[in-house]
Amino acid sequence: MAEIGEITNEVIRQEIEEFIERPEERERTIHTFAKARPQMQAIAAALIDGDNDTVDQLTRDALEAGIEALEVMDYGLIAGMGIVGIKFRQNFIFVPEVLACARAMKAGMKHIEPILSAAGIEPLGKVIMGTVKGDLHDIGKNLCIMMLRGSGFEVIDLGVDTSPDRFIEAVEEHQAKLMGMSALLTTTMPNMGKTIEAFIDADLRDQVKIMVGGAPVTQDFADDMGADGYGKDALACVALAKRLLGVEAR
Numbered sequence: 001m002a003e004i005g006e007i008t009n010e011v012i013r014q015e016i017e018e019f020i021e022r023p024e025e026r027e028r029t030i031h032t033f034a035k036a037r038p039q040m041q042a043i044a045a046a047l048i049d050g051d052n053d054t055v056d057q058l059t060r061d062a063l064e065a066g067i068e069a070l071e072v073m074d075y076g077l078i079a080g081m082g083i084v085g086i087k088f089r090q091n092f093i094f095v096p097e098v099l100a101c102a103r104a105m106k107a108g109m110k111h112i113e114p115i116l117s118a119a120g121i122e123p124l125g126k127v128i129m130g131t132v133k134g135d136l137h138d139i140g141k142n143l144c145i146m147m148l149r150g151s152g153f154e155v156i157d158l159g160v161d162t163s164p165d166r167f168i169e170a171v172e173e174h175q176a177k178l179m180g181m182s183a184l185l186t187t188t189m190p191n192m193g194k195t196i197e198a199f200i201d202a203d204l205r206d207q208v209k210i211m212v213g214g215a216p217v218t219q220d221f222a223d224d225m226g227a228d229g230y231g232k233d234a235l236a237c238v239a240l241a242k243r244l245l246g247v248e249a250r
């Protein structure tokens with residue numbers, strides 16, 4: 001088990017001491033940051049502070065120093081957002097602060113995206129991606145899109161608050177064989193099932209594979225609503241897309 005003293009960044013140590021109360025979350029967070037390089041810890045600390053200029057600069061510096069884009073994403077940006085999520089849930093911070101952190105996350109992601117999307121190869125297939133109706137969370141969806149593009153998929157991004165009709169329209173227009181839905185709210189998760197029902201009603205369910213994801217979504221929930229697959233993170237999303245489209249791993 002990693003010890004908090006193994007984390008070199010003082011801000012991150014303080015954040016954990018002060019805000020992460022649940023033992024399993026504390027242990028998981030310490031474990032992640034103990035493995036993270038100091039530069040990654042600094043990115044996470046700036047993200048938690050909602051300081052987009054510093055996240056922007058440090059992300060650029062890390063990539064220029066040859067650190068892998070995936071490492072920056074996992075151990076800097078996503079790890080930082082993990083602490084933000086816990087503070088938000090526990091009412092230590094509120095929507096305006098989370099929005100600032102989300103902006104900082106995007107400032108970092110803007111440098112990661114071109115690297116992950118630079119595959120420059122014949123598309124493996126077309127994927128329609130969107131966050132479901134009523135839901136405005138797009139960070140996770142955008143990470144999945146980056147990873148899909150980086151793995152050679154062509155992705156049509158429908159953005160947030162996507163109605164079932166909009167998903168149907170896009171699948172028909174682009175003749176896509178795969179579609180992914182994201183939901184971050186327990187109140188919007190049922191809209192995934194409603195979208196699948198809309199495909200059934202439109203007699204289009206057999207023409208498209210449907211994958212789902214988002215923090216509150218589980219494999220059981222995906223099975224219950226009749227989705228073809230569930231992925232827990234952006235890497236799983238890519239593996240799932242390849243499996244559902246039956247394409248070779250590249």
Ligand code: B12
Nearest residue numbers: 085089136137138139140180182185186213214215231234
């Ligand atoms: C950032 C954030 C916001 C930002 C969103 C900014 C943006 N542009 O996205 C803002 C401030 C706008 C916001 C608003 C709200 N939020 Co909010 N938010 C968050 C927060 C802190 C982080 C979400 C995030 O980006 N995580 C990081 C990404 C990388 O993770 P991810 O989204 O899970 O995505 C990964 C996987 O799930 C997966 N994945 C995602 N999508 C897909 C799709 C497919 C197909 C696949 C295979 C995989 C996959 O891969 C991704 C990458 O690894 C979460 C806390 C949390 N722990 O999730 C709360 C959280 C989701 N929000 C919450 C709430 C309550 C709200 C509000 C209702 C608050 C309010 N009172 O207004 C509003 C709702 C607005 C709306 N209508 O959508 C609650 C939801 C509780 C619940 N039970 O439903 C949470 C859980 C916080 C909490 N209370 O604990 N939020």
